Amino acid sequence: MIDTVAHKELVKERIGFLFDQKLLDEILSVGRIKQLPPDSIIMDPGEDIHFIPFVLEGSIKVSRENRDGEELLLYYIESGDTCAMTLQCCVRQSRSEIKATTLDDTTLLMIPIQYMEQWMNEHQSWRQYILESYHNRMIELIETIDAIAFMRLDERLDKYLKDQAKLLGTLEIHHTHQQIADDLHSSRVVISRLLKQMELKGMIEIKRNKIILSSI
DNA sequence: ACATTAAGTGATT
DNA sequence: AATCACTTAATGT
Known part of the structure; x- marks a missing residue:
C-alpha cells in the first residue's frame, strides 16, 4: 500500500x-x-x-x-x-x-x-x-x-559514454575503466587504450574514477 | 610512510 | 582485441 x-x-x-x-x-x-x-x-x-x-x-x-x-x-x-x-x-x-x-x-x-x-x-x-x-x-x-x-569497440565505447551521459544528464561519467570494460565485456587494458586515444582527439578528459565528455 | 587500487605501457598471441 | 607482466600515479589509513 x-x-x-x-x-x-x-x-x-x-x-x-x-x-x-x-x-x-x-x-x-x-x-x-x-x-x-x-x-x-x-x-x-x-x-x-x-x-x-x-x-x-x-x-x-x-x-x-x-x-x-x-x-x-x-x-x-x-x-x-x-x-x-x-x-x-x-x-x-x-x-x-x-x-x-x-x-x-x-x-x-x-x-x-x-x-x-x-x-x-x-x-x-x-x-x-x-x-x-x-x-x-x-x-x-x-x-x-x-x-x-557490427560496430568496432571504439565506436561502441563512444556510444556507451554518450548513452550514459544522456541517461544521467551529465557529461561526467563516474566509472572506472574496469567497470566500463565489464559492461562492454572487454578488458580493462583495451578500454584504457581506447580512452587514451579519445582523450588525444580531444573528445574526453580522463580523471581518476571519472571521465568528462567534451560533448554529447 | 605504507598499502591499496586505478590507470598506463610494451611485448606477445 | 586480449592477455601478461610490470610501472606509475592517486588515494586512503
Whole structure:
C-alpha cells in the first residue's frame, strides 16, 4: 500500500496517465515504493521474482551474466518503464535470467506478480502498456546486438559514454575503466587504450574514477 | 610512510 | 582485441 501523499503523487505523475482511474487505484493499493542508492542489485540471475519493478525516478541497468560472473550490458530502463524480462519470467513462473542494478538514486514501484495476469485480462490499458514495453525492450535489444555485431569497440565505447551521459544528464561519467570494460565485456587494458586515444582527439578528459565528455 | 587500487605501457598471441 | 607482466600515479589509513 502506498500511503504517503508524496509517493501517490509521484506514481500519478510518472505512470498515471497510462492507466484508467480504476487500475490506478488498484496500483496505489497493492504497490510498494522502494528507494535505492546507486549500484544496488535489484535482481540477480536465478533469483525468484515476487515483484515487478517500475522505474519512477532514476534508472536501471540490465545485464546478462555468465557463470564466471562476466557481464554484458543489455539495455537501460528509464523513468516510466519496466523490464520485459521480468514480466516474462513471472508469467512463466520462472527465475530471473538477468541482472538488474540501479545506475543512480532510484525510486521503484513494486507490484506483486500475482496481479499481473489478472490485470492483463481486466484492463486493456495495462495490456497495451505491457505490450508497448515489450516492444521498446526488443528494439533496444536489437540495437545492442547491432552494436556488438557490427560496430568496432571504439565506436561502441563512444556510444556507451554518450548513452550514459544522456541517461544521467551529465557529461561526467563516474566509472572506472574496469567497470566500463565489464559492461562492454572487454578488458580493462583495451578500454584504457581506447580512452587514451579519445582523450588525444580531444573528445574526453580522463580523471581518476571519472571521465568528462567534451560533448554529447 | 605504507598499502591499496586505478590507470598506463610494451611485448606477445 | 586480449592477455601478461610490470610501472606509475592517486588515494586512503
